[in-house]
Amino acid sequence: MASMWHHSGMQPADHLAALEREGHAFAEVCTDADLSLRIAACPRWWLSDLVWHLTWVHDLFRFVVREKATWPKAYEKPPRPDRPLLLPTYRVSFAGLVEELRQADPDTEVWTFTDDHSVRFVIRRMAHETAVHRWDAEVAVGREASIDPVLASDGIDEFLTHFVHVADEDAAPIAGSVHLHCTDVPGEWTLYADTDETGAPSFRLVREHAKGDCALRGTASDLLLALWRRLPAERLDIVGDAEVAARFLAYPRLK
Numbered sequence: 001m002a003s004m005w006h007h008s009g010m011q012p013a014d015h016l017a018a019l020e021r022e023g024h025a026f027a028e029v030c031t032d033a034d035l036s037l038r039i040a041a042c043p044r045w046w047l048s049d050l051v052w053h054l055t056w057v058h059d060l061f062r063f064v065v066r067e068k069a070t071w072p073k074a075y076e077k078p079p080r081p082d083r084p085l086l087l088p089t090y091r092v093s094f095a096g097l098v099e100e101l102r103q104a105d106p107d108t109e110v111w112t113f114t115d116d117h118s119v120r121f122v123i124r125r126m127a128h129e130t131a132v133h134r135w136d137a138e139v140a141v142g143r144e145a146s147i148d149p150v151l152a153s154d155g156i157d158e159f160l161t162h163f164v165h166v167a168d169e170d171a172a173p174i175a176g177s178v179h180l181h182c183t184d185v186p187g188e189w190t191l192y193a194d195t196d197e198t199g200a201p202s203f204r205l206v207r208e209h210a211k212g213d214c215a216l217r218g219t220a221s222d223l224l225l226a227l228w229r230r231l232p233a234e235r236l237d238i239v240g241d242a243e244v245a246a247r248f249l250a251y252p253r254l255k
Contacts, residue, residue, distance in 0.1 A: 010124075010150065010151070010154045012106040012119075012120050012123045012124075015123045015124045015126075015127040015154075016098070016101055016102060016123055016127070018127040018131065018148070018151050019097075019098065019101070019123065019126050019127040019130055020098055022127065022130040022131040022134045023058075023094045023098070023130050023134075025134050026054065026090075026130060026133060026134040026137055027087060027090060027091055027094070029134065029137040029138050029141060029143070030047060030051055030087055030090075030137055031087065033047060033137070033140070033141045034047070034141075035047045035048035035051065035083055035086065036048065037140040037141060038140065039136050039137075039140055040136075040139060040140070040230075041136055041228070041229060041230050042136070047137060047140050047141075048083055048086055050133055050136060050137060050140075051086045051087060051090050052080050052086060052090075053133070054090060054094075054129070054130065054133055055086070055089055055090040055093045055094075056077055056078065056093070057126075057129060058090075058093045058094050058096070058097040058126065058130075059077075059078060059093045059096070059097070060072065060075055060077070061097060061122050061125075061126060062093070062096045062097040062100045063075045064110050064111050064112075064122065065100045065101060065104050065108075065110055065119055065122060066100050068108060068109070068110055069110060069111050070109065070110065070111050070117075071111050072111055097126065101119070101122070101123050101126070104119045105119065106118065106119050106120035106123065107119070107120060110122060112125070114162045116162070124154070124158060125158070127151065128151070128154075128155045128158055131147050131148075131151060131152075131155070132147070132155075132224075132225070132228055132230070135147055135225065135230065136230070139230075146219075146221040146222075147220075147221040147224060147225070148221075149182070149184050149185040149219065149220045149221060150185055150220075152182075152185075152219075152220035152221040152223070152224040152225075153182050153185050153186065153187035153220040153224075155220075155224045156180060156182070156187060156189065156220065156223055156224050156227065157187070157189065157207070159224070159227050159228070159252075160180075160189055160191060160205050161205065163252055164191065164203060164205075164251070164252055165201060165203055165252075166252055166253060167201075167251050167252055167253050168253050171250070171251050171253065172247050172250070172251070173193070173195065173201060173247070174191075174193035174201075174244065174247045174248045174251050175193065175194075175244065175247065176193060176212070176213035176214065176241060176244035176247070176248075177190060177191065177192045177193065177210075177212035177213045177214075177244075178190070178191045178193070178212050178213070178214055178215075178216065178244065178245065178248045179191075179209075179210060179211065179212035179214070179215040179216070180215075180216050180217075180223060181209075181215060181216070181217045182217075182218070182219065182220040182223060183217055183218060183219055184219045184220060185220050187220055187223075188207065188208060188209050189205060189206070189207055189208075190205070190206050190208065190209075190210040190211075190212050191203060191204070191205050191212075191248075192204040192205075192206075193248070212240065212244075213240055213241040213244045214238060214239065214240035214241045214242065214244045214245040214248070215237075215238070215239040215240055216236050216237070216238055216245060216248075217236065217237040217238075217239070218235060218236040218237060222235045222236060223236065226249060227249075227252070229249075233245065233246070233249055
């Protein structure tokens with residue numbers, strides 16, 4: 001399948017560089033941290049659970065890319081190590097992922113959980129997965145944290161392209177249009193949310209300035225983190241129909 005255009009202009013080499021930066025930063029945050037700290041965005045998780053989550057996600061996609069797997073059925077999730085070995089295991093898994101992605105052709109077809117079945121998508125997804133969880137870890141240890149603006153703008157585009165439609169069956173329909181506008185770097189999107197002829201939710205995304213029923217403005221980092229339910233809506237400048245904005249921010253159910 002043809003890869004999708006990226007709003008920020010980031011290319012696979014840029015995403016790979018971001019992944020390396022974020023992955024090493026995550027390990028640095030966790031190295032001397034209390035791994036029993038709670039993760040605010042994932043209340044059932046301790047920091048140790050976050051380390052393990054990233055470890056096996058990196059390992060899964062290393063396998064998918066290495067094997068050019070079109071379905072991950074053959075993947076065997078490794079056993080979770082004891083706490084003292086969590087970070088060493090993370091470092092090995094992360095290094096293996098980076099090495100595999102560095103050698104891969106971005107246009108190779110592989111399994112993903114979206115309709116973009118390319119290594120290019122995997123590189124992009126791993127950069128954003130790791131960046132948001134690095135933010136989680138920094139907040140857990142009490143640091144001020146944000147995400148690089150250019151990477152965050154690209155992450156908003158990824159979210160609106162691939163994740164905005166994933167919701168619980170009982171989620172209230174957004175039933176309106178939402179304009180998002182980064183205040184610190186280029187990035188504007190308008191999402192039109194409606195229902196199709198069967199009554200199923202439908203979404204149309206345009207990457208341009210347009211008037212929506214509501215507008216959400218903020219730094220790219222704040223917008224991205226609000227979309228992933230890391231920051232409250234109060235961190236954003238919301239204009240227009242507040243109910244549409246609230247339904248939009250409450251709609252996606254992914255963590």
